[in-house]
Amino acid sequence: MNLPLYEYSLCIALPLMLFFGAYFLLAPTPDKAIFSNYLRSRRIMGCALLLLAANYAVHFFFEVRLRNVNAAILMNLSTYFLCYWLFSSALTTLLDRFYITRRRLRFHLSAWVLFTLLSGVILLGLPEGAAQRAGLTVMAAWLVGYGLWLARRLILAYRRAVRLFDDTHSDNIGAYIRWMSVFTWWAVIFGVGCGLLTFLPDRYIFLWILSSVPFYIYLYCSYMNYLLLYERVEQALEEELPAEEEPAAASDDPESPDDTPDREARPLHTDLAARLSGWIAADGYLRPGLTIRELADALHTNRTYLSEYIKATGNGSFRDWITDLRxxxxxxxxxxxxxxxxxxxxxxxxxxxxxxxxxxxxxxxxxxxxxxxxxxxxxxxxx
Missing domain, CATH: 1.10.10.60 (Homeodomain-like)
Structure with a gap:
């Protein structure tokens, strides 16, 4: 191992990790109730960063990699597994405040304990040889598969949020959360890479440490920038998500989608088309920040029905339709x-x-x- 290069890389990464983790945990946010979910997400991310910083500190001060390679690999695998869950939970909860439940918490913590125990048996209990290599291959595949599964759930949550915004808002709200998608794909590459680097010869270990520096700088900057946009995104989620759960039968509007589709469908479409034509002629689409709920109120119709009508006649989302008009x-x-x-x-x-x-x-x-x-x-x- 190139010991000076290894130690210098730890000296660079460790202070950054400690600073980012402590900042995420302790830094204040605007004194508004709407930021409580953002604060929870950032604190979870702070815990993940401090956990990784503790891993780096043990490597730096106790030189575990030099004393016992298998113990170092075990520590890394266990740390990564838990951090995968913390990272994905922190980001997913920004889009779904009800994502973290006691049941999910028990499941993932139990999986982490089981993964750590099995990794310990393989690394510390089995003699070096084919059996140990086979066991490590299985654990590495488990770790990568777990990370990809969590990343997939986050990407699906991101895409659902973008579709929701596109279907309900004239402005491109989805652009405010695009960093989550970018970070997720970067995290997949970084996480898998770190897992592989754990098993590389010692002379390459500094790559594992240095690769974390730009990764976490990007994360820190993204969270800081998102603080400026979070309120608008969260307000959009609060306005529209409950609407998807409203029972259609609760609407007294004759155009409610709960009505039989064939019942007077043509007159209803004709009436809505006439009202939309009048609204377009009056240039109602020019108002910034327009939402489909506001348009439905202005046309005295059902929001869900209006959304379906726009998709059927405009060949796109509400945002695409408004953008075309503008x-x-x-x-x-x-x-x-x-x-x-x-x-x-x-x-x-x-x-x-x-x-x-x-x-x-x-x-x-x-x-x-x-x-x-x-x-x-x-x-x-x-x-």
Whole structure:
């Protein structure tokens, strides 16, 4: 082993882990009830980071890797298994406040104890040889499979949240939680990599330690940035998630989806189409922050029925439908008002920012708004 390189890498990683873990546990959040779930998530993540820091500290101060390789591998496997659960729980609870239950807690803690005991028997109880290697292969496969299973659950929760936001909000709320998806895939690669590095020859161990530095810096920055956006995301979840559980029979609206689908379906669709046409003609879609619940209230109809109607006729989510309407308005506005710049056009069309408008426009049209206006024969000012 290259001992100086190994120790230097621990000196870099350990202080960062201690700082991040302590900050997540102790740093204050805005004094609002809505941030309680964020604080719980961050504290769970802080516990995970401090647990990993304790692992690093034992390696650094007691040189376990040099004294007993099998004991070091056992400590790493046990630590990773528990941290997989803590990491996934911390992130999943940001999207589902009811995710952590006593039953889940008992199940995962029991699995961790069983995994640690079996790993200990294999590493410390079996003599080196084919039997031990086979046992370690099984435990490594268990660890990787467990991590992938937890990652899959988190990705599914993320995708459900994004679909919910797209179906109910005109703004791209899903962009605020995209870091969770990025971090999850990075965590899968990092976690599997760390598991493999545990079994590598000693001279490569410093790679396991140094690889953690950018990983945890990204995590820290993501949590800090999300604090600025969390309130809006949580409000969107609070507004819409209960609505999915409302019994359809509780609605007195004749357009409730609880009605027989064939019963006067055509007149109902025709009536809703007429009301939507009037709303579109009045440019109601230009208001920033519009939600499908607000639109349903304005049209005096059922929110679920309206969502299904938009998906059937608009070939997309509520957000896609609103974006298309705003995009067509922006095109008309650019041609009618060449004196307006792109920032003014984006604001008039209801987009949250000029950069978001430009990005969406280029995705749909293949050119920037400024170039599109020039191609239409207009020489309006550009951003």
């Amino acid at each position: 995009m067509e308005y922006a095109k008309r506005h650019m041609l009618r008002h060449p004196e307006l710049n792109i920032t003014e056009i984006a604001e008039a069309a209801g987009f949250v920012s000029p950069s978001h408008f430009t990005r969406m426009f280029k995705t749909r049209e293949g050119v920037s708004p400024s170039n599109w206006r020039k191609l239409q024969g207009e020489d309006g000012p550009v951003l």
